[in-house]
Amino acid sequence: MTNFPPQHQDHEPGREHDMTPRPDYEPRFPGSGRLQGKAAIVTGGDSGIGRATAVLFAREGADVAIVYLEEDRDAEETKAAIEKEGRKALLIRGDVRSKAFCREAVDKAADAFGKLDILVNNAAHQEEAEDLRDITEAQLAKTFETNIYGYFYMTQxxxxxxxxxSAIVNVTSVNSYKGNDTLIDYSSTKGAITAFTRSMASNLVDKGIRVNGVAPGPIWTPFIPMSMDPEKVANFGSQVPMKRAGQPNEVASALLFLASEDGSYFTGQVMHPNGGAIVGA
Known part of the structure; x- marks a missing residue:
């Protein structure tokens, strides 16, 4: 049963180092070389699902570039964790809402590692609103520009x-399938990501590039104390059949599967680490 201390962070984006308890991001098993010699770039890689994915990729042999907005301390912690696994880490600070920045970030990663094999689109923004009329133009623009424009720009x-x-893995959400009455704009972008994933999979299949998605349910990341009331945080995750929130390292393994040759017969698909919620495929 989920039981987090009530907490709230006023600064956006959230800070993983200020969370109680800290999320579990460490890989749970020894590596087996599934990404040996590969080069990856992970947006939103400083914390949460992005951090867990970046460190797991490193354990499996990949060099990893992390794109993050401004969370320097979290990013440095992730960099240290990647390097502890014996791989190269590159920190790239900036905003995926900018097409020029996305181009610069991808080129920096490819130059640093000599190539690029894996793109993980994960960076996201969310804000709660009880009433659709409370969603301002600024909020709507920021949510769409971060969550879907950024995916387009990075992929381009x-x-x-x-x-x-090569492989592309996009992080969508359970809310793409079931909706969320207080995250209407966010859920809308996640639906767009699901459609983008399927469309790009079809577009790139003849080029031998696989495109898949992961649709997490309630996961304990900086999103949660940053965007929710403290009382909601205390019960976060209790609504799913497993009666608890997931941890980032319980999602990262799905991204590893899709990014590696384990997922060689998967494209246009979405995996659902969500604690047992049954949603449409």
Whole structure:
């Protein structure tokens, strides 16, 4: 049963180092070389699902570039964790809402590692609103520009580097399938990401590039204390059949599967680490 202390963070984006308890991001098993020699870029890689994915990719042999907005302390912690796994880490600070920045970030990663094999689109923004009329133009723009424009921009840039055998993994959400009455704009972007994933999978299949998605349910990340009331945080995750929130390292394994040759017969698909909620495929 989930039982988090009530907490709230006023600064956006949230800070993983200020969370109580800290999320579990460490890989749970020894590596087996599933990404040996690969180069990856992970947006929102400083914390949460992005951090867990970046460190797991490193354990499996990949060098990893982390794109993050401004959370320097969290990003440095993630960099140290990647390097502890014996791999190269590159921190790239900036806003995925900018097409020019996305181009710069992808080119920096490809130059640093000599290639790019894996793109993980994960950076996101969410704000709660009880009434649709409370969603301002500024909030709507920020949510769409971060959550879907950023995915477009990063993918556009990455296509100049990805080769046959490469993989793109997009992080969507359970809310893409079931909706969320206080995250209407966020849920709308996640639905767009699901459609984008399927469309790009079809577009790139003849080029040998696989495109898949992961749709997490309630996961204990900086999103939660940053965007929710403290009382909601205390009961976060209790609504799913498992009666608890998931941890980032319980999602990262799904991204690893889709990014590696384990997922070689998967494209246009979405995996659902969500604590047992049954949603449409």
């Amino acid at each position: 840039a990455a296509l100049d580097h990805l080769q046959p055998g």
